[in-house]
Amino acid sequence: MNTISDPRSAPLAATAAGGHTLLLSDPDQPSYELMCATLKRLGYTVTREESGVDAIGHFSPDKYDLVITDLHLPDMGGLEVLRKIKRLSADTPVVVLACDSEVNDVVQALRLGASDYLLKPLTDEGVIEHAVTRIAEARELAAQNRDYRHQLEERNRELHEHIELLQRDHEAGRQLQQHLLPRTPYHYPAGIEAAFRLLPSLYLSGDFVDYGLFGERFIAFYLVDVSGHGVSSALVTALIKHSIMHLLRERSLFSQLDTIDQDITSVLEMINRELIAAGLDKHASMFVGVVDSRARQLHYAVAGQVPMPALVTSDGARWLSGKGRPLGLFQRGEWEVRHCCLPASWRLVACSDGVLELLAGDLLQKEESLLQMIDRTRGDLDSLCAALKVDTADSFPDDITILTLRQDNP
Structure with missing residues (x-):
């Protein structure tokens, strides 16, 4: 060489x-x-x-x-x-x-x-x-x-690992959120049944429902819809659940007829304070109510609820009246507790606003279509879900939640 x-x-x-x-x-x-x-x-x-x-x-x-x-x-x-x-x-x-x-x-x-x-x-x-x-x-x-290709492959591998970890975390969060939800359907004394269908748009839902029996005659319930989607909104639903349970441990809520209205207002005020104090840039709409099975009366309040809850009786389906600001935006929500006499047979249907995304038209047309579906299905949860095709859809633009309570004349 x-x-x-x-x-x-x-x-x-x-x-x-x-x-x-x-x-x-x-x-x-x-x-x-x-x-x-x-x-x-x-x-x-x-x-x-x-x-x-x-x-x-x-x-x-x-x-x-x-x-x-x-x-x-x-x-x-x-x-x-x-x-x-x-x-x-x-x-x-x-x-x-x-x-x-x-x-x-x-x-x-x-x-x-x-x-x-x-x-x-x-x-x-x-x-x-x-x-x-x-x-x-x-x-x-x-x-x-x-x-660059090697770096990109390494980044893709790391991203894939992060995605798998995130999916496992989301699945764990979903299982936890499902664990926090009540059993469905659930049967209470006097023949009252509570049930719900909750379908998240992502792994986790910004919607949440809960119900329970207080004393021998009062069945309290709520449906809350937190703004946004995914983990952050789901964490707020857990915060709301925790706050309500903490309030229930501190005070004897929904056990006396003369304090029912005040108890409903206290729940709304407490959640409103929690959301504002948390500074999470989240707000929520909510429907909270109490059924007095002995007096056959519904006590309820709404906070920015769209659509309004519907009551189905032998005369057909109608929206309940009421007003109140969403939670987490204003110091004073101007919520009002209203009352409604219940017949021997009735159905109560409450939906999160994601249900409206499944319908065509402007807001008024969507609400009218939804009320007609509720009337045709007589407020039956399975029938309403079938009419809305929520059980067969692959994905949703927003979280879908339908809460129903019913009592049939024996």
Whole structure:
């Protein structure tokens, strides 16, 4: 093996300093000297081999960045050198040196993977510099692309792991939220049944329902719809559930007829304070009520509820009246507790606003369509869900919740 310092050495050259290497073959002395001078000026160290066989025997991809071979060598053709180099290292660029009369061989070399070709005799340094610099820049760009691809693959792998972890967390949160919900349907004394259908638009829901028996005659319930979707809204529903349970431990709510209205207002005021104090930029609509099974009377209040709850009797379905601001936006919500006498048989239906997204038209048209569905289905939960097609839809633009209470005349 001979270095560039020995210009009399035989035709094939190799190795470099400063991270640049080159393998050169050119039996034509004038072209070789011009080639060496140009490469040296570009920062390359050039080493020649005596023959194609020796060059291939000493070649390794970690040693040489570039191969330059003449198409005519003493012991083998340049195309054969090209084939063997590419077999050893497909990414190593190869430049072939050819005469004007060797066009067919040049075309064949390019088909075999040569990066470029130079025509002899070489008389212009600029031609050599342009070819070598272009190949070096392409190699650098390819290396950058490989690094970028590797980084991208690593980021994708990390992202995939994060997504799997997030999905597991969401599934755990969903299971927890489902655990916090009451049983459905649930049967209370006096033949009253409470049931619900809750279908989140994402893993977790910003809607929540709960109900329970207090004493022997009062069945309290609520439906809350927190603004937004996903984890943050679901956490607010857990906060509301926790706050109500804490208030129930502190005070004997929904146990005395003369304090029922005050108890309903206390729940709304407490949740409103909690949402404002939390500073979560969340608000909620809510329908909260108490059925007095002995007196056959409904006590209820609404806080920004859309659509309004509907009562179904033998006369048909109608919206309940009421007004009140959403929770978490105003210090004073101006909520009012209203009362409604209940017949021997009745159905109460409350829906979150996501149900309206399943219907066509403007808000008034959607509410009218929903009331007609409630009337046709007589407030039956399964029938209403079938009419709205909530059980067969793949996804929803918003959380869907339907809460029903019913009592049938025995």
